[in-house]
Each structure stands twice: as C-alpha cells, then as structure tokens.
Amino acid sequence: MPLYETQTLKIYNSLSGEKEIFIPIHKGNVGMYVCGPTVYSNVHLGNVRTFMSFDVIFRYFLHLDYKVRYVRNITDVGHIVDDVDEGEDKIARKARLEQLEPMEVVQRYTVDFHEILKAFNFLPPSIEPTATGHIIEQIEIIKTIIDNGIGYEANGSVYFDVVKFNKTNHYGVLSGRNIEDMLANTRNLDGQTDKRNPQDFALWKKAEAQHIMRWPSPWSDGFPGWHLECTAMSTKYLGNHFDIHGGGMDLKFPHHECEIAQNEACTGQTPVNYWLHANMLTLNSKKMAKSTGNNILPREILTGENTILSKAFSASVARFFMxxxxxxxxxDFxxxxxxxxxxxYKRLMEAVSVLNDIESSEKSSIAIGKWKQLCYDAMNDDFNTPILIAQLFEGVKFINLLIDGKETLNAIDLELFKKAMNAFIYDVLGLENEKVSGSNDDKLEGTVNMLIDMRKQARENKNFALSDQIRDQLVSLGIQLKDGKEGTTFSL
Known part of the structure; x- marks a missing residue:
C-alpha cells in the first residue's frame, strides 16, 4: 500500500485562504509547477529559500509514494524591469552593461543557478523548460485569447482586456483585489499607452529597433509578456487543469493573477487546484538590498567571503536554518x-550517526510508532518543517536515553526508528551529514572546543590571565573567538 493511502495531507491554499485536504486530480499522481528564476544575475538567498520550500514539498510527495511531475521553468527571455509593460528588459540590460550577447548572460546565470541548488542538495525538477523554447506555444495561446474576444492588438503589441474579462470572470480572485478599486486608484495616462485600460497587461510586445531578443509573430517582431510564459509552459506539461502552482509571495499579484486570467480566457476553466506561496527572507531584520549593502549571496555563506557572517557555514547548516x-x-537571516x-544541526547529525551502533533489546519501552506518526502529522499540516524538526529532536532524546540504557527498543522497533530518522532527515528535509569522522577538520574543531571549555573554566575561576592567554594564542594561530549569548564560537 502506498504511504499516501495512510496519511491525510492538508495544504494551505492561497486561493481559498484555508488549509484544505489534498486530493490529486489523478489518484497517485501530482502535477506541480513552480515559477523559476529570471536568469540575469546570481540567484539570491530569497530565491534559494523559495525553491528550497518547494524542494521539500517535492521530496515529501515522493516520500508518500506519489508519482510527481515537477515543472520549474527558466525565464530566459527576460521581462521588463519592475515587472511592468514599459521599460527595459532585464536580460537585455545586463547584456548591454556587460557587452555580452543576451544568451551569454542567460547561460552564465543558469549555470550559477544550477550550481547553487546542487550545493544545497536540491533534487532536480522533472522538467525544466525555458521561455525561449516555447515561443510557438505562447503565440498560439495569444491567438486563442484574441479569438475569444479578450485580447486585442495595438500598434504591433497585444494586450489582455482585463475589464472585458472581468465581466464574466473574477480578475483578482487570488489576491482578493477588486477591479473597480484598482481602476479607481490608477492614474489615466492619456496618449502614453496603447492600452484600453490601465490594468491591461501585455501578451506580446513589439520590439523597438534596439531590442535584441525578438521573434516573428502575426502582430510584429517582438517578444512575449512575462505572465504568458508560465501559462504556456505549465499547461503544456501539466495540462489545462493541474494540482499545484507555487512561487514566492511577491508573485501572487500580478503574475499569478494574470496566469489565472490567461488560462480562463483561453480554456474556459480554472487552471490550478492549490496555489502555494512561500514567504520572504530578511537579513538582520531588514529587507535585503544590494544598494544598502544589506545583502549576501548563497555562495558567500559557503565561502565566508562576506561582511555579514562571522565565518563560513556549510550548505546543510544553511538549509537546516531555513x-x-x-x-x-x-x-530573518x-x-x-x-x-x-x-x-x-551538529547535535542532530551526531545523534543519528551513533544510532546505527545501538543494539536492540527484548522489549521496547518507547512508543516509536506514535512518535513516527507525530513526524508525519507535522508534514501533513501544510509541510510544517519546524514542527518536524522538533519531533526529530525528541528522537535525539530517545537516542541519548538508549545510549544510557534508560530506555530500550526491540529489534523491530529499533529498525523502524532508524528508518524513520533517516527518512525524515535525509529524504524529506534533504539534509546531508557533512561530518567526516577522523578528519583533520574534526580534530581541529575538537581541539579548539576543548580550549574554549578550558578558557570558560578559567574565567569561572577568575583566572583571567589564563583565559586571556588561551584567547591570544588562538588569535596568533589565526583562530578568532567570538563570545555570544549562546556561548563561544570560533572562526578561522
């Protein structure tokens, strides 16, 4: 029997604003689309957090024995700066600034994206389509929307008529916005736009003479609208109606709202059953921004080459943190x-490492089955990883009690415990045990920690001369101590 038959998974649906029991369209199968990166710069930490959330969701569906088709796109056409219909294409701007072909920019940052996600132990999606590879599909969708009376051409560009669409549908159903309020709060820029209404969005834009990335279409040489790309790629690989669409909270409006409108205008049906949105990441309680210097790239966490952190951290530690x-x-990072x-993280990994050496007894004194279900209950409650981690630390307590001989497990329960700990840590959370027993790094860390303990003891005994001597000699060796609320740490 597949695991999903024994578990009831609830997902918070942004469309309804409630947790709903997950029922796939096709039993035993899950279709999930997640908006991928626009590859014009290094992937930032907020992106990594969003994609990590959906990596864990993907992993949990696989763990429950679902057959999953996970589609995550690459936006390599580039969309307009600030995601509006006027302005300069992000990829084209980067190409101009760096004097590169746009596809050189795309290749450079697609490679960076894949390298970072691999370092953080992401599973690759089932399909990773590119926007440039689906221009024909996008043109066909535009034709259908025009034929259905919701799209209109103006001076070589094509726009989606939001007001006309809203007469029979609800534009704003996902974000809870009202079209009348949106129109009332928008200044009318007469003579500055080809749009019929300020809220209309581009399906196709006519390329200006200097615009490098362009394709022929029935309306002009131009390029597709940002929102259209995801509609084309999601429906091609998952169908006009699929299970899950995910992305960052910032994409709810206008991007995902426009996707819903395009799908309904084209197919006459709502495209997605469950909309999932991951929240933002801040740095030192402030929004991350390159302009203010309050910014750190994922790779800089791993190398320690930054002014934000006291030392380098492994990808699994950063993953565990998130x-x-x-x-x-x-x-907040x-x-x-x-x-x-x-x-x-180290406490968890040390415990699971010694778990394999624990021997079974004749009988069990711990209800492992109940604990295991609590782990499932956490993930079944809208993929609640912090509660799962709390349950895994209950498992760490069990391990310590088993080591001390204060609790026992029979052979069957011990094997069940080992499998569950490993499955949730490695398969579901995607953590890796980066500790290599006996390595030089381990020996150095053990030695320094022993000296930190000696220094602590000296300070408690008011032997400040010895305390300062330990600190100063470590500094002379290039080892910096940092005293904090959680104790003393060191960096090289």
Whole structure:
C-alpha cells in the first residue's frame, strides 16, 4: 500500500485562504509547477529559500509514494524591469552593461543557478523548460485569447482586456483585489499607452529597433509578456487543469493573477487546484538590498567571503536554518541565528550517526510508532518543517536515553526508528551529514572546543590571565573567538 493511502495531507491554499485536504486530480499522481528564476544575475538567498520550500514539498510527495511531475521553468527571455509593460528588459540590460550577447548572460546565470541548488542538495525538477523554447506555444495561446474576444492588438503589441474579462470572470480572485478599486486608484495616462485600460497587461510586445531578443509573430517582431510564459509552459506539461502552482509571495499579484486570467480566457476553466506561496527572507531584520549593502549571496555563506557572517557555514547548516521556519513565515537571516542553527544541526547529525551502533533489546519501552506518526502529522499540516524538526529532536532524546540504557527498543522497533530518522532527515528535509569522522577538520574543531571549555573554566575561576592567554594564542594561530549569548564560537 502506498504511504499516501495512510496519511491525510492538508495544504494551505492561497486561493481559498484555508488549509484544505489534498486530493490529486489523478489518484497517485501530482502535477506541480513552480515559477523559476529570471536568469540575469546570481540567484539570491530569497530565491534559494523559495525553491528550497518547494524542494521539500517535492521530496515529501515522493516520500508518500506519489508519482510527481515537477515543472520549474527558466525565464530566459527576460521581462521588463519592475515587472511592468514599459521599460527595459532585464536580460537585455545586463547584456548591454556587460557587452555580452543576451544568451551569454542567460547561460552564465543558469549555470550559477544550477550550481547553487546542487550545493544545497536540491533534487532536480522533472522538467525544466525555458521561455525561449516555447515561443510557438505562447503565440498560439495569444491567438486563442484574441479569438475569444479578450485580447486585442495595438500598434504591433497585444494586450489582455482585463475589464472585458472581468465581466464574466473574477480578475483578482487570488489576491482578493477588486477591479473597480484598482481602476479607481490608477492614474489615466492619456496618449502614453496603447492600452484600453490601465490594468491591461501585455501578451506580446513589439520590439523597438534596439531590442535584441525578438521573434516573428502575426502582430510584429517582438517578444512575449512575462505572465504568458508560465501559462504556456505549465499547461503544456501539466495540462489545462493541474494540482499545484507555487512561487514566492511577491508573485501572487500580478503574475499569478494574470496566469489565472490567461488560462480562463483561453480554456474556459480554472487552471490550478492549490496555489502555494512561500514567504520572504530578511537579513538582520531588514529587507535585503544590494544598494544598502544589506545583502549576501548563497555562495558567500559557503565561502565566508562576506561582511555579514562571522565565518563560513556549510550548505546543510544553511538549509537546516531555513527549514526551522515554516515556508509561509517570514524568516530573518542573521549571524546569531545561523550560529545557533549550526549547533542544532551538529547535535542532530551526531545523534543519528551513533544510532546505527545501538543494539536492540527484548522489549521496547518507547512508543516509536506514535512518535513516527507525530513526524508525519507535522508534514501533513501544510509541510510544517519546524514542527518536524522538533519531533526529530525528541528522537535525539530517545537516542541519548538508549545510549544510557534508560530506555530500550526491540529489534523491530529499533529498525523502524532508524528508518524513520533517516527518512525524515535525509529524504524529506534533504539534509546531508557533512561530518567526516577522523578528519583533520574534526580534530581541529575538537581541539579548539576543548580550549574554549578550558578558557570558560578559567574565567569561572577568575583566572583571567589564563583565559586571556588561551584567547591570544588562538588569535596568533589565526583562530578568532567570538563570545555570544549562546556561548563561544570560533572562526578561522
């Protein structure tokens, strides 16, 4: 029997604003589309957090024995700066600034995207389509929308008539917006636009003479609208009606709202049953921004080459840190927070490493089946990774009690416990045990931690001369101590 038959999964649906029991369109199968990156710069940490959320969701569906088709696109056409219909294409702008062909920009940052996600142990999606590879499909959708009376051509560009669409449908159903309010709060820019209404959005834009990325169409040499790309790629590989569409919270409006409108105008049916949105990540309680210097790239976490963190951290530590918050919660990234996460990660990994050496007894004193179901209950409650991690630390307590001989497990329960701990840590959360027993790094860390403990003891005994001597000699060796609320840490 597949695991999904024994578990009731509830998902928070942005469309209804409620947690709903997940019922796939086709039993045993899941179709999931997630908006991928626009590859004009290095992938930023907020993107990594969003894609990590859906990586865990993908992993959990696989763990439940679903057959999953996970589609995550690459936007390589580029869309307009600030995601509006006027302005300069992001990829084209980067190409102009760096004096490169646009596809050189695309290739460079697509490679960076894949390298970062591999470093953070992401599973690759089932299909990773590109916007440039689906221009024909996008043109065909535009033709259908025009034929259905919702799209109109103006000076070589094609726009979606939001007001006309809203007469029979609800534009704003996902974000809870009202078209009348949107129109009332928008200034009318007479003579500055080909749009019939300020809220109309581009399906196809006529390329200006200097615009490099362009394709022939029935209306002009031009390029597709940003929203249209995802509609074309999601429906091609998942059908006009599929299970899950995900992305960052910032995409809910206008991007996902426009996707719904395009699908309904084209096919006459709502495209998605469950809309999932991951929340944002802040840095030191402020919005991340290159302009203010309050910014860190994922690769800089791994190398330690930044001014934000006290040292380098492994990808699994950063992953563990991010999964300590629910994907719909705002997560604040800081040095103190990831230092604390590293300690928790190491405690978890040390415990699971010694679990394999524990021997069984004749009878069990712990209800492992009940604990295991609590782990499932956490994930079944809208993929609640922080609660799952809390349950895994209950497992760590069990391991310590087993080691001390204060609790026992029979052979069947011990094997069940081992499999569950490993499955949730490695398969579902996607963590990796980066500790290599006996390595030089481990020996160095053990030695420094022993000296930190000696220094702590000296300070408690008011032997400040010895305390300062330990600190100063470590500094002379290039090892910097940092005293904090959670204790003392070190960096090389």
């Amino acid at each position: 999964l300590q918050a629910h994907y719909r919660s705002i997560l 800081s040095d103190d927070a990831i230092v604390a996460a590293e300690k928790g």
